[in-house]
Every structure is written in structure tokens, then in C-alpha cells.
Amino acid sequence: MATSPWSEPVTQALRADGIELAALHPSATPGFSGGKTEGTRLLAERSRVLSNLQEKLFANGRSGDARSVLLVLQGMDTAGKGGIVRHVIGSVDPQGVDHAAFGVPTAEEQRHHYLWRIRKRLPRGGQIGVFDRSHYEDVLVVRVHNLVPPEVWSARYDEINEFERELVDAGTTLVKVAMFVSLDEQKRRLAERLNRRDKYWKFNPADIDERAFWPAYRDAYQAMLDRTSTDYAPWYVLPADRKWFSRLAVTELLIDALSGLDLDWPPARFDVEEQKRRLAAS
Numbered sequence: 001m002a003t004s005p006w007s008e009p010v011t012q013a014l015r016a017d018g019i020e021l022a023a024l025h026p027s028a029t030p031g032f033s034g035g036k037t038e039g040t041r042l043l044a045e046r047s048r049v050l051s052n053l054q055e056k057l058f059a060n061g062r063s064g065d066a067r068s069v070l071l072v073l074q075g076m077d078t079a080g081k082g083g084i085v086r087h088v089i090g091s092v093d094p095q096g097v098d099h100a101a102f103g104v105p106t107a108e109e110q111r112h113h114y115l116w117r118i119r120k121r122l123p124r125g126g127q128i129g130v131f132d133r134s135h136y137e138d139v140l141v142v143r144v145h146n147l148v149p150p151e152v153w154s155a156r157y158d159e160i161n162e163f164e165r166e167l168v169d170a171g172t173t174l175v176k177v178a179m180f181v182s183l184d185e186q187k188r189r190l191a192e193r194l195n196r197r198d199k200y201w202k203f204n205p206a207d208i209d210e211r212a213f214w215p216a217y218r219d220a221y222q223a224m225l226d227r228t229s230t231d232y233a234p235w236y237v238l239p240a241d242r243k244w245f246s247r248l249a250v251t252e253l254l255i256d257a258l259s260g261l262d263l264d265w266p267p268a269r270f271d272v273e274e275q276k277r278r279l280a281a282s
Helices: 036-062 081-087 136-141 156-169 183-195 196-201 205-230 241-260 274-282
Strands: 067-074 097-100 127-130 171-178 236-237
Touching: 036 067, 067 081, 067 274, 081 136, 081 171, 081 241, 097 171, 127 205, 136 156, 156 171, 156 205, 156 274, 171 241, 183 196, 183 205, 205 236, 236 241
Parallel strands: 067 127, 067 171, 097 127, 171 236
Antiparallel strands: none
């Protein structure tokens, strides 16, 4: 049997508990000893495993199972959230995926509690939900740019924990991934968008402005990890300079979450032998 390139389970290698972002190396590959070639090969192999597990989740949802998985992707611009959606979630049946990208709140959303728009996009039973940004914007961007008083955003940590406890109790498994790209790598990725006509649509001039707030964002992310990584909904910290590693790691995290549901194919709700006879006679 071939030796695994993982020295420890990805859920342990990336667990946020006790991590200090000031010491994080965004180009690191925690727990993985292989390189890009091996990681890319393994991603193709593990994507098939993920697809099979997702199909079981979807099939059970069609049979009335209320359980779901919610992948929360949180990170600065260019961290690779879109690549995760395309290359990881893109490997599964789109019928079984609920995807939501949360940008600046609309006028209607601003008239409601900040969790209102989040609750509207929660995954149904049998679905993998994907949040590209999430309710955590309200303790990150809101904090960094002083959009509400500190006493308002600081109360949201406990509120979010209660909200996620409610989701878990209702049958949703949360996979929360905080993606961290280095300042230099972000600059390179932004430059690529400016140098390629097919990437202009991805560029936002405001992304350059946000680079000036990098230290404040690091503090906000540290507080987010410290205050909202719980036993029932832990955060995983993902160094994101190496896209191949990010995609492999998230694939493994989803496989772990789905495997934990102990899924099997739902039984037939009809007499199989009878239907075989009917089909043969038709």
C-alpha cells in the first residue's frame, strides 16, 4: 500500500484552535508532505470519492433526509474562493448544490437583521450549501471599516455561535474555511487580472484600497477565529498561496464531513422484483 502524503488528518492539520495568524505562512501545506504534482493527482482521485458521497447525500435528501452540509468560505479578495467553487464543488452533481455569494448588502437586506439574508440561503436537506463570504462579513468588513459601533459588532460573535448551534442541531454539518493569501501573492493575482483581458471582469479597484487595511483585517480574522471556532462548528485555517493545496484540502474536509454522516443508498420504496417483471413484460 502506498504511503499517504498526509502526515495527519486534514481536520487536525488545519484546525484553528490556538493558531496565531501573525505566524501563519500562506505558502505552507500543513500536514501534506507531497508537492504540486502529487497533490494534483490526488485531487482528481479524491474528487471521485467526494462526488460519490455527495450523490448519496442528495439521494437521501430526495427520500426525506433533512441533513445537509454547509461549506463557508471566508477570505480576502483573490484568496481563491471562486477556484474552490469551480474546481472542488464543480466536481459534484450541481443538482445537489446550493451556492450563495454574499456581497455588499442590498437596500432590502439592510432593512433586516444581518442574519436575515443568510437564513434565506441555507441549504435544504440533501444539499451541499456553499457560502462565498457569509455572515462573518458582519464581524470582518463591518469591524474594519467601523460601519457599526464596536458594541454592536462585538455582540455578534455570541449571536453567530448560537445561530450555528441551531443549524447543527437541525442537521447541518458546518465546514468553515478561512483562507489566507499573502500580501505579495494577492498583488501578483491582482496584477494578472489587470494584464489579461479575460480577467478584467474579476478586477475591482476597491481591492487595491483594501490592501491598506491588511493589519486591521488580520486582527479581525484573529478575533473571528478565537471567538467562533467551536466544537460543533470549528474553523479550519487554510494557507492559500498554493491553489492546488487549497483545493485538495477543502476536498478532504468535505469528504470528512460527508463520511461522518455515515450515508448509505436509500432503500427502494417499491417492490423491486415486481418492477423488474413489469419492465420485462412492457
